Amino acid sequence: VNIYVVGGAGAGKTTLSRRLSSHLSCPYVNLDPATPQEGADFDVRAHVRTEDIMKQYDLGINGALLRSMEVISSSFSRIADEICALGDFKVIDTPGQLEVFLHGDAARRIMEHTARCGANVLLHVVDASMCRTFEGFLAAFALTLFVEMRLETAGIVVFTKSDLLAPEDREHILTLCSPEGFEEAARARGNFTGGFALSMREFLSYLSITSRPLLVSAVTGEGLEELIDLLHEVQCSCGDLT
Ligand SMILES: Nc1nc2c(ncn2[C@@H]2O[C@H](COP(=O)(O)OP(=O)(O)O)[C@@H](O)[C@H]2O)c(=O)[nH]1
Ligand SMILES: [Mg+2]
Numbered sequence: 439v440n441i442y443v444v445g446g447a448g449a450g451k452t453t454l455s456r457r458l459s460s461h462l463s464c465p466y467v468n469l470d471p472a473t474p475q476e477g478a479d480f481d482v483r484a485h486v487r488t489e490d491i492m493k494q495y496d497l498g499i500n501g502a503l504l505r506s507m508e509v510i511s512s513s514f515s516r517i518a519d520e521i522c523a524l525g526d527f528k529v530i531d532t533p534g535q536l537e538v539f540l541h542g543d544a545a546r547r548i549m550e551h552t553a554r555c556g557a558n559v560l561l562h563v564v565d566a567s568m569c570r571t572f573e574g575f576l577a578a579f580a581l582t583l584f585v586e587m588r589l590e591t592a593g594i595v596v597f598t599k600s601d602l603l604a605p606e607d608r609e610h611i612l613t614l615c616s617p618e619g620f621e622e623a624a625r626a627r628g629n630f631t632g633g634f635a636l637s638m639r640e641f642l643s644y645l646s647i648t649s650r651p652l653l654v655s656a657v658t659g660e661g662l663e664e665l666i667d668l669l670h671e672v673q674c675s676c677g678d679l680t
Pocket of ligand 1: 445446447448449450451452453454534598599600601602654655656657
């Protein structure tokens, strides 16, 4: 299983990737060309380093990040082969900013290639604090759908930093993950947000959050065992996340 950990900047991708790889005793892969990662079993920075691209092409950080992804794309098969050579389970950390990973075709080309050596799974990391309001939850939900569509891969949604949630926020998030709770919250809005939510509710069933809402904390370890069980199930069922 190739576990691609994706999500917004600062959502907790690297922290969770590191914990998962140590729990599963499996390789940790760094696909972020801008961030050095000590002791990674494969580091894309062996191929491209964003700080070098900045100098070489006289680019700012954003331009250099996008250019870095183009360089990655041009050597995708070598990178994917090296990742595949690492074994069965591997945790693959992605660039800090989600849109960098989604830019161009680097991610899709690598993922298409690694699908030959195991099922690809997206672990979509969402900062739980973003989902304390219905609007925030809806935005996270829409973003997840967008990412799964863009990468043509099904995912597991993980709400991170659960240790920072107040008990009532935790309850609220779990309620919104149920189709009934979601619909009730949408109907209570009744404006643009409510209408949008109701038109989207059918898609909720495509995401893992309805059947298995996972609140995870890298600090307390909450939800980690459950997440690992789910990943093992994915391995046994060859990628079926339901
Ligand atoms: N309280 C708390 N902080 C976390 C947790 N996971 C990550 N963080 C912190 O959030 C920040 C961003 O984490 P990082 O893994 O680098 O995010 P990334 O940009 O998605 O890779 C760091 O300061 C982490 O220490 C968590 O479960 N609980
Ligand atoms: Mg990171």
